[in-house]
Amino acid sequence: MIVAVALLMIVWVGLGIEGNELPYVTIRELTTNYEKKPGKRFRLGGNVKEGSILHNEDDLLALSFVLMQEGNQLPVSYHKIVPDMFKDGSEVVVEGIYDGEYFHADNLMTKCASRYEGDLRDTETSL
Amino acid sequence: MPVYGASLLSISLGLAVLTIFLLVFFLRRDDDRFFFVAQRTSLSVCFLVTLATVTLLASLVKGDFDVDYVARYTSLGTPTLYKFTAIWAGQSGSLLFWLFILCCYSAVVLLQNRNRHEKLMPYVIMTLAVVQTFFLLLVNFVANPFSPVEANFPVHDGLGLNPLLQNPTMAIHPPMLYLGYVGFSVPFAFAIAALFTRQLDAVWVRSIRRWTLFTWLALGLGILLGGWWAYNELGWGGYWAWDPVENASFMPWLTGTAFIHSIIIQEKKNMLKVWNMILIFVTFVLCIFGTFLTRSGIVSSVHSFTASSLGPMFLTFVFLILVVSIYLLLTRLDDLKTERRLESFISRESGFLFNNVIFVSICFAVLWGTMFPIVSEAVTGTQITVGAPFFNQITIPIGLILLFLAGIGPLLAWRRTSKESLIRNFSIPVLTGLGTVVVVMGFGVRAVYPLVTVFLTAFVTATVVLEFWRGVTVRTRKFGENPFIALLKMISKNRSRYGGYIVHMGIVFMFVGFIGKAFDKDKEWSMLVGDEVHIAGYDIVLTDLNEEERPNHFAWIATLDVVKEGKDVVSLHPEKRIYFHRNPNPDRRQPHSELSLYSTWREDVYSVFGGIDQDKELLTIKIMVNRLVRFVWLGSYLLLFGTVISLWPSRGFVKGA
Amino acid sequence: MFATIMTVLTFVVVLVFSVQPLFISRGRSRSSYKVTAEALELRKLLLYEQIKELELEYEMGSISSADFQLNRSELKREVSTVLEKMNSISLE
Numbered sequence: 001m002i003v004a005v006a007l008l009m010i011v012w013v014g015l016g017i018e019g020n021e022l023p024y025v026t027i028r029e030l031t032t033n034y035e036k037k038p039g040k041r042f043r044l045g046g047n048v049k050e051g052s053i054l055h056n057e058d059d060l061l062a063l064s065f066v067l068m069q070e071g072n073q074l075p076v077s078y079h080k081i082v083p084d085m086f087k088d089g090s091e092v093v094v095e096g097i098y099d100g101e102y103f104h105a106d107n108l109m110t111k112c113a114s115r116y117e118g119d120l121r122d123t124e125t126s127l
Numbered sequence: 128m129p130v131y132g133a134s135l136l137s138i139s140l141g142l143a144v145l146t147i148f149l150l151v152f153f154l155r156r157d158d159d160r161f162f163f164v165a166q167r168t169s170l171s172v173c174f175l176v177t178l179a180t181v182t183l184l185a186s187l188v189k190g191d192f193d194v195d196y197v198a199r200y201t202s203l204g205t206p207t208l209y210k211f212t213a214i215w216a217g218q219s220g221s222l223l224f225w226l227f228i229l230c231c232y233s234a235v236v237l238l239q240n241r242n243r244h245e246k247l248m249p250y251v252i253m254t255l256a257v258v259q260t261f262f263l264l265l266v267n268f269v270a271n272p273f274s275p276v277e278a279n280f281p282v283h284d285g286l287g288l289n290p291l292l293q294n295p296t297m298a299i300h301p302p303m304l305y306l307g308y309v310g311f312s313v314p315f316a317f318a319i320a321a322l323f324t325r326q327l328d329a330v331w332v333r334s335i336r337r338w339t340l341f342t343w344l345a346l347g348l349g350i351l352l353g354g355w356w357a358y359n360e361l362g363w364g365g366y367w368a369w370d371p372v373e374n375a376s377f378m379p380w381l382t383g384t385a386f387i388h389s390i391i392i393q394e395k396k397n398m399l400k401v402w403n404m405i406l407i408f409v410t411f412v413l414c415i416f417g418t419f420l421t422r423s424g425i426v427s428s429v430h431s432f433t434a435s436s437l438g439p440m441f442l443t444f445v446f447l448i449l450v451v452s453i454y455l456l457l458t459r460l461d462d463l464k465t466e467r468r469l470e471s472f473i474s475r476e477s478g479f480l481f482n483n484v485i486f487v488s489i490c491f492a493v494l495w496g497t498m499f500p501i502v503s504e505a506v507t508g509t510q511i512t513v514g515a516p517f518f519n520q521i522t523i524p525i526g527l528i529l530l531f532l533a534g535i536g537p538l539l540a541w542r543r544t545s546k547e548s549l550i551r552n553f554s555i556p557v558l559t560g561l562g563t564v565v566v567v568m569g570f571g572v573r574a575v576y577p578l579v580t581v582f583l584t585a586f587v588t589a590t591v592v593l594e595f596w597r598g599v600t601v602r603t604r605k606f607g608e609n610p611f612i613a614l615l616k617m618i619s620k621n622r623s624r625y626g627g628y629i630v631h632m633g634i635v636f637m638f639v640g641f642i643g644k645a646f647d648k649d650k651e652w653s654m655l656v657g658d659e660v661h662i663a664g665y666d667i668v669l670t671d672l673n674e675e676e677r678p679n680h681f682a683w684i685a686t687l688d689v690v691k692e693g694k695d696v697v698s699l700h701p702e703k704r705i706y707f708h709r710n711p712n713p714d715r716r717q718p719h720s721e722l723s724l725y726s727t728w729r730e731d732v733y734s735v736f737g738g739i740d741q742d743k744e745l746l747t748i749k750i751m752v753n754r755l756v757r758f759v760w761l762g763s764y765l766l767l768f769g770t771v772i773s774l775w776p777s778r779g780f781v782k783g784a
Numbered sequence: 785m786f787a788t789i790m791t792v793l794t795f796v797v798v799l800v801f802s803v804q805p806l807f808i809s810r811g812r813s814r815s816s817y818k819v820t821a822e823a824l825e826l827r828k829l830l831l832y833e834q835i836k837e838l839e840l841e842y843e844m845g846s847i848s849s850a851d852f853q854l855n856r857s858e859l860k861r862e863v864s865t866v867l868e869k870m871n872s873i874s875l876e
Contacts, residue, residue: 002484009488013495013521020517024500024510043512060653060740060747081651081737081747084718095514130787138795142802163805171798178794246819329830330823395834540841540851542858548848597844605843624837 022095027072034098043095044103049073050088067094067103078105085110129194132182133273136223139175140263142168146256150249162249169237169252172259173230180227183220183272187213192282196220196272202287204679208298209288215301216288218437219270224302225418226262228309233259236313240334247331250320258312261444269436290680290706290719294360300352304376307346308414311383313338315411318404322455327400327462332390337774339390343383344770350376351763362722362735364649364751366759369518374497375420378490379413382406385486392479396541400463401456402483408452412445413490471543478536485529492521523576527583530638533631534587537594555593560586580642584635591628591635598625622772629769637762643730643755651737651749663752665732666690670698672744681708682721685736685746689725699723701736701748730754817873824870831863 024043025033034042046069056062061081067074076094086092086108096105146168153161183196188210192198200213200220215221233255240248266272276282314335321331353373354366367373386406392399419441456463469477496513503511538544538552563585564578572578595614598621602613618625648663659668671686687699702721710716724733730752737747835856842852 005484005488009491013492016492016517016521017496017499017513020513020520022512022514024512029509055740058653060738060745061651081735081749084720089714128787131790134787134791135794138791138798142798160806164802167802167805168798171802175794175798243822326819326823328823328827330826333826333830394830537846540847541838541855543851543854545848545850548846548851551848552846594844594846597846598840601840601843621837621840 027067027069027074030074030098030103031072034100039097041095041097041106043093044074045069045091045093046074048086048088048090048092053088064102067092074103075101076103076105078108080106080108082108083110128182128189129186129191129273129275132179132186133271135175135179135182136263136267136271136273139172139179140260140267142172142175143256143260143263146172147253147260150253150256153249165249165252166237166241169256170234172256173234176223176227176230176259176263180214180223183223184211184214186273187211190285192285193275194272195274195276198276198282198285200285200288202285205285205287206293209293212298212301213288215305216292217272219266219272219274221301221305222262222270223266223272225305225309226259226266228302228305229255229259229262229312232309232313236316236338244330244334246324246326247317247320247334250323251316254316254319255312258316261440265437265440269440290717294356296352296356296359300349300356303345303352304349305418307342307344307349308376308379308418310338310342310345311379311407311411311414313342314386314407318407319452319455322404322452322459325459325462327459328397329394332393332403336390336394339383339387340770340774343380343387344767344774346376346380346383347766348763350380351766355760355763358756359722359724362720364647364733364735364749364753366756369493369496369515371497372421374493374518375413375417378493378497379410379417381486381490381493382410382413385483385490386410388479388486389483392476396467396476398465398467398476399480399483400465401460404452404456404463406483406487408449408456412448415441415445415448473539473544473549475536475539475541475544478532478539482529482532482536485525485532489522489525489529492525493518496521526638527576527579530580530583530587530635533634534583534590537590537628552590552593556586556589559589574645577642577645580638584638584642587631587635591632594628595625618772619777622775622777626769626771626773626775629772630766631769633762633765633767633769635762636758636765640755640757640759640762643753643758646754647752649749649751651747654746654748655744660748660750662750663730664691665696665750665752667750669746669748672746680704680706680719683736683739685748687723687734687748687750689732697725697732699725699732699734701734703736703739726757728755728757731756820873821870824866824873828863828866828870831859831866835859835863 022041022043024045027044027046030042030044034040044067046067049066049068052064052066054064062077062079063082064075064077067076076096078094090110093109094103094105095107096103098104146165149161149165149168152158153165186194186197187201188207190197190201190203190210196217196219197213200216201210205213213220215224233252236255237248237252240251244251317331317335321327350373353376357368358364358366386403389399389403389406393403419437469480471477496517500510500512503509534556535553538549538556540548560582564582567578567581572581595617598617599610599613602608602617603610606613608616650660650662652658652660654660654669656669656672659666661667667690668688669685670688671684673684673686675682675684681704683703685701685703687701689696689699701723704719704721706717706719707715720736722733722735724731733751733753735749735751737749739746838847838852838855838859841847842849847855
């Protein structure tokens, strides 16, 4: 009986994974392979290129920036409130769909800064 | 002072190892004196570790910035409370804290049982000493909280604690979780002792009943506090994200809950002995795993695994535990087997068994989803995550089955349930469930999952109310007591049973809260002062924007007037803060959105100040209408209340732990 | 200096505390009889607990007469087995 349940669970979990996979890829992999799976969501990590953050004139929510990773660049568009730590140079993770030109992100996360392993020299100037 | 602390840790390590040797000698030579000395060395370890912890706390509060840990996690400007809580802010401090709690627990267990369980106790103390030794090895050699600062310049101030962590919930959430994580060491130690001594009946299970309940409660509260913090501080509007660290705490809670239920079966019917052993091993390992996962970034980045020797050491320890546990289990398998078989699928035994199977299944699903990125990267080279959608999709249906079981448990009889019992017990709850569904459908709800959940929550509520009702009626009939007194007396005489029902009601309310998620609404806008937006029947106007300079941060404060159907509801004041705003290095300035929310039983109106374009005075605002969230918190209170009732000592004869 | 003194002091205190039992020897009766008696006593009390709970459930009307009789007779049988065992080991 336990075996039956175990098999059932494996199948159930497998089905769940099927529809919800989110591969973590590099920019190069994305641009060369995305056509094989149109509409599929991908996840990428990288840094925000200095000076590349642009806000729409009238709509503060619409922004674009350039993601840099291993020497490659990827233009990203995002239409939601950005996390607090989002700025030039910050490490980010984006999730969304690539249309060949732009990466339309529906999720944007910055590196969790909750573990502060900082440089002690900064303490001299923090006050 | 720190040097003293470090030497205390060294002595403790020596004593812990000595304790183990003394106990081994005792068991070989059968010389009582070894056991007595071992008890004392064990207590000494506890005492010294406590002293070391106090030393670290003293350094933290005093501001001994010569100590690396103090410099990293406190500063001159840190409020005193958070200087204390800094003890679990970083890796080495929190390992010491873990050890400290373990020592407190060990001392209590030792003293509580100094006149009983003679055969078990040597093994219990030995097992606890082994776990202590592991953590002592870590704090002495791998992550020593007393290490001096490595700098060739004098350090006059520390880095301070992340402002996001400086709020009261964050002062309780980690220690609560640790009380839970560490606590499962005790039932584990008793299980190992039972295997060694071949005392595999109800004795070890009964002794750890209260411990297990307490530690399970602590873990559960720790998890819920984390959810509360996430909802009230982080601003994404949710309380559970299926994040690897969250999952790491959830998994032992799941197997722990299964264990709490299955030990009841072992106590009463002498069944599931092997299963219980496996469960407690798994729970304990998951606790260690959870501690380790929280303190390293292994799931998000495999590379941080080898960054320090912490990872390999934890793995070795877990491996050793598994080897010893499995060996003991296999060599005692005959003693553990029971002749009793499951007689009927419609019995309370089978209800408990299904309950266990489900909890373990959910745990498996969560484990697989959490570890999938690592596994997929190892196998295919690409790290593939499965996010919240996966977890929700998989666990919600299984969770609903669990809810159903919680309802039918009290309605089934032991061994087998006759048809007339079934009809008598099920009719009212089923009708109540269906009735509620009809009412809810009348409000326009058509989606399947919410309706099923509504049915089940009503069903379970009805069964619980029925139990209370019947119990009170019996007492008023027999003793002529007034119903209120009857209720109190009834609960008092059956604390486990009725406490358990209250806990189940807590879970029911949480599910009610979960139903709400299907109906949440959220939207974001760019707004100027004077703009009006609409969501879920609310009209919201941005009426004001102010600035304020405060002691440790700068704040922009937005005023949002919320109106519903022409009537004023509330004024919300979400803020955008900049901490360390005067720091000349712009990278060191930390922005933070402080949300503002208005809560009712029906829904929460939740506002977030996203960002600001100062030149144009343009703000981004997000408003979420989160339905029925309050029920989740209500459920948490009931969970606490019910467990406290179950734990409350009674003057009964069978004194467990 | 302070640390060294404190460390030595602590070490000595702990040592004395731990070694004390070696000089004050106390006899302890560790017969297997006590352990078995403890276990049987516990089993008996657990069974009584269950019988009481069963009676409560029957009074409440949660279980039928048939279910009640079935479980009750089994529990009573187990109680008598335990009582027998307790008798026999105390006679040894």
